[in-house]
Amino acid sequence: MSDLPLIQADRAVPPPAATTSTGGRRRRLRLLSRTDRVVITLMVLVPLLLVTGFVWLPAAATVLLSGTNWDGIGPLNEIEFVGARNYSDVVNIYPPFVPAVQHNLLWLAALFVVATPFGMFLAVLLDKELRGSRFYQTALYLPVVLSLALIGFVWQLLYSRDQGLINAVFGSNIDWYGDSNVNIWAVMIASGWRHVGYIMLLYLAGLKGVDPSLREAAAVDGASESRAFFRVVFPVMRPINIIVLVVTVIESLRAFDLVWVVNKGRNGLELISALVTQNVVGEASRIGFGSALATIMLVVSLVFITIYLATVMRENRE
């Protein structure tokens, strides 16, 4: 493909303002062959269709459905609009909603404060080329690879009140999954176990890309190991840091799988995503009500996405 003329054309041609002479346009057309134009159209159109079809339309449909009482069965023209009733029901008479919001925030805090820094710490350690570092790497990353059903099963073996390993070893009698004061922490440990491996690998990849001469220079200047990391390596890793941050936020907002495997997100394990699934996917089929919950989740996500985009854009401008 002829990439080169394209770039040159962009640079050569003055901005296509209305006043530009027709010569400019003709020149541009000449530079882009028919194949080029077809390719460009396809490259724009296909992703656009995909994004519209699989992201924007469903999102818009969710918002639309949240104003209805559709039960998921039958033709669309039988849908009744009920205004904001679903939202007022969610907030006023749906007991699991408030705990779900709290749990999501708790999840975010725990991943952000504990799991993510720990994963980064492990990455820094593994970057030191310890003996057997391949082994540790694999061991730590394994939870990310394991299937969800298997993870649920593994933790069930540890946490089961009557037959689990933890209670058997420590002779304790804690109902890890059933006690609503305990189970959120138990599940967060399991979730952190997975998250640490994920962050570790991401960060390790970033660390490998850091120019070793930077560290050597810092060492020559007499900076201690930790000082060199925080003052030199960490700032250089900025793009990776942002990715890690975004991954952490996304992971905590869409936290769902482990909770669902444990008890379908009930009894102390309420999360907004689990409530959406309970209402929409389950036998219940309260599509309208579930869509209202999903819309609330979308709005919360939008807040974070906006902050992220604003930061990134401001940086690009600077």
Next chain:
Amino acid sequence: MSRPQSQAEYLARLVPPSVAGINRRSLLAGTGALLGTGLLAACGDDSGSGGSSKDVSLGSNQSDPKPKDVLVKVTDGFKTSSGVQVAVNTVDHNTFQENINNYLQGKPDDVFTWFAGYRMRFFAQKGLASDISDVWGKLSGYSDAFKKASTGDDGKQYFVPASYYPWAMFYRKSVWQQHGYQVPTTLDQLTALGAQMKRDGLTPIAFADKDGWPAMGTFDILNLRINGYQFHVDLMAGKEAWTSDKVKKVFDTWAGLLPLHQPDSLGRTWQEAAQSLQQKKSGMYMLGLFVGQQFSNEEQSDLDFFTFPEIDPAIGAKALDAPIDGYMMARKPKNEDNARKLLEYFGGKEAGDITVKNDPATLVANTSADVSGYTALQKKAAELVGSATEIAQFLDRDTRPDFASTVMIPAIQQFIKNPKDIDGLTSSIENQKKSIFTD
């Protein structure tokens, strides 16, 4: 109501009144015809219509090992008799139930396992299941009651009943003999027995509600004992207020019994609770007859049960939950001929006989099946259901699924966590009920 005189009469009571009103006139006449055609069908059932493909798919929720095994034997029997291969697609019981809407609207298997009651009529009414009245024309051995329980709101049949089972208090005879316990017949006796069991180092009542539905059985039986069958039906239909004193009394009574129940039930599955009964750590367990699946074959004879004791003498202790399981046909089956043949086989004597032989934890719906193979427990269970004045299906089968799963499961779990705030709980249920039961 008096005690029914015949099996057909008690089976007639299995039907909720909402269905019982339909087609009453033609039913007696129909039974004669049914028996006749059924006999004919039984005689010459070898080769029906020549469906081109030699297979049919079956979506099964029988994920526990024993019922799964029984289903394999029944489908093997079908293959031998018809030459049609059944592709069984087994899904975890709870998962199957929770995904049923998507399953039926997507590409369901030709035939699928389901329940009688509100949930069957719901899908029939929504057009997600096929009319199988013609299959019923070839079936014999069912009482009118089962036919009614298989009938949708439009008077056509959509369901082939296969088995049913009562809910009761199960216990191990050996444990009770060892301690000299007597079957309680009143609530006070039950409480006293529980206290004695505690002194003997047993957990009086095994209990589990991790999956959300098993505790509904306890709610149902208390409600049936305290307020009676008609109140259960009206409450489930959304006609009675959950804030009424009648409902509060049910929760109050339950709160009084909770100290006798196994603690930390919200992290336990019913299988684990049943194992505590099997390991002689618990004294009794309120569950369906399927509790027997957690007992080995040698232990089956040690398992016994009693119906939940009387609470209000004016109400008595004759009503109980006894849900019916069976099969339905998807709306557009790929191999319709084979699907109908399979349903006919499922409803026939042969499938019933195979089930009796292999599963001691269920009762066969078809009365023509050879029940001489019933264990003592099964015979007693059949008698119990026979002596019941009214029979309910189960909380989550008698009401709207959205209400049962998104309101009642969290509500009952909340109650188990905090049995003190009954007023707050019932008003929360009532508020949510009003927003769900809008039509």
